[in-house]
Amino acid sequence: MKIAFFSTKPYDRKFFDLANKEYGHEITYYEGKLRRETLKLAEGYDCACVFVNDQVDASVLIALAAQGTRLVALRCAGFNNVDIVSAKELGINVVRVPAYSPYAVAEHTVGLMLALNRKVYWAHSRVREGNFSLDGLLGFDMRGRTAGIIGTGKIGECVIRILNGFGCKVIAYDKFKNPACEELGVEYVELDELFAQSDIVSLHCPLFKETHHLINNDSIAKMKKGVMIINTSRGALIDSKAAIEGLKSEKIGYLGIDVYEEEGRIFFEDKTFEILTDDVFARLTTFPNVVITGHQAYFTQEAVAAIAKTTLENISAYENGDELVNAVKVD
Ligand code: NAD
Secondary structure (H helix, E strand, C coil): CEEEECCCCHHHHHHHHHHHCCCCCEEEECCCCCCHHHHHHHCCCCEEEECCCCCECHHHHHHHHHHCCCEEEECCCCCCCECHHHHHHHCCEEECCCCCCHHHHHHHHHHHHHHHHHCHHHHHHHHHCCCCCCCCCCCCCCCCCEEEEECCCHHHHHHHHHHHHHCCEEEEECCCCCHHHHHCCCEECCHHHHHHHCCEEEECCCCCHHHCCCECHHHHHCCCCCEEEEECCCHHHECHHHHHHHHHCCCEEEEEECCCCCHHHCCCCCCCCCCCCCHHHHHHCCCCCEEECCCCCCCCHHHHHHHHHHHHHHHHHHHCCCCCCCECCCC
16 A cells, blocks of 8 residues: 655654565655645555644545545554544544553553652752752652552553552542453542542543543642642643642642643654743743653554554555454444
8 A cells, every 4th residue: 555654753664664574565754744734745645644643634634535545544542633523424444553552651651650759850860960969859658659540441451550569559430440450459439539539640541522631620629739640641631721720739749741732733853942832831841840751651662563563454454455453433
């Protein structure tokens, strides 16, 4: 198949070129994102391959369909950036990579918890400057703390397994209980109870209309003073302005995010010499108790290799008329 690859980096090319030796697709890599202005680059291509911040809304899909594209292949799990209803109406199939390495994201999640708790980022810069003082670096034992996991799918379950190892008490909220988590001793509670009881709140549910700004002024008000909030799922699960207010009032004691609601304009690029115009993001970077990573939770060798393999497999399945096991379906 002829594939127009958007938002690609050298590391994507390395893993996809290697995996494509088995599949033999004709790939053209583009650095830029798919959006209205770059649509023409997909003209004559059967498939547009996109990532988390490509804009695949109705207008883009209409133009893609008119240009002959029949398949949108997401090389990620989340599909909140694709208008799947419009795609269906236009006869465009959408496939994704529902699972590649939940361990990668779960391990990064716990990495953020530990970095914040033990202030590893502060300690590292202090030691480099010859400052070996421990003032301000006091942490807490994870053992015995209550972690509230929102979304107990593949990643949530992995996070729970790690936190169980630490001796945390884990409670959870999900619309559907995961029996494996129940077997691990997790207690499912209502959201308000999770907010009230948790020392750490970690988000692992998808971004839907109903989960947009799940963490907002109201939910923050229900949390313990000094709570740690971790988001490695999707940026818009958190109302960033509410988080800033929570940090200013010290209701939020720690914030660790790998995703940000306006990340599409910032992440994955070197902006060292550019003026940051997003004041909300800029404010977040000023807090001593906030750690931000740029959507790298998935970024392990194993995960990127698995993403490449499944994406190309999905595309081959479409080409061969096989069942699209990883199709994104409209409910
Ligand atoms: P999954 O589908 O296995 O699990 C998601 C869980 O969320 C399910 O159990 C589902 O029932 C639950 N859920 C749905 N609606 C909910 C609601 N309103 N409230 C609470 N729970 C709800 O998905 P996963 O593989 O565990 O991934 C979770 C999310 O992680 C993805 O949606 C994606 O946005 C994000 N993600 C981020 C990265 C990264 O690099 N930062 C990488 C992969 C995935």
